[in-house]
Amino acid sequence: GAVVSQHPSRVICKSGTSVKIECRSLDFQATTMFWYRQFPKQSLMLMATSNEGSKATYEQGVEKDKFLINHASLTLSTLTVTSAHPEDSSFYICSARDLAGRYNEQFFGPGTRLTVL
């Protein structure tokens, strides 16, 4: 099956700093990657959809200037949380959809736990 990795798996940062999270599709090319956020005991909430070579599409209520998404290649998308605050502490998960459509589904990364002090 297809594998999606995320880095880092866990990050702790001070309030006001920026944090970059990487999402990579390891053995397939992904035209589309999705970024989700999950607060404790809640379900995943889609933040944005990232298409290779174009601007991301953000869900309503998600600040695009705060959560910068770059999808520069078919195997890498990054999410940068700018000027992080404690309320940004959450579990961030990416998923990727296979370009060739072999699997016709999304594959999820292991997630990144962000703690902002």
Added chain:
Amino acid sequence: KNEVEQSPQNLTAQEGEFITINCSYSVGISALHWLQQHPGGGIVSLFMLSSGKKKHGRLIATINIQEKHSSLHITASHPRDSAVYICAVRFRGYSGGSNYKLTFGKGTLLTVNP
């Protein structure tokens, strides 16, 4: 409104028991996913269904399109099956690419005791 409902919210079982988790949705779908999330947080995709039934090891997933309902079954449950199981659907009307959005249920917390 496109909604996904899961039941039960919490489920406790003894090792060896047969487990069923249910998922209902409101309107027509293109695909339904069953996902597993362990306490550490990482998500594993178990099944993707658009019709019928799929089996992988001790896990079985079924879907009834007419009734807008899917079930995930675990046979001979084991403590390592303890996790949150999440149903997610892609509602019909999304044409792929950036519209390939999933709507998630709230999850079912399964605890299997030895």
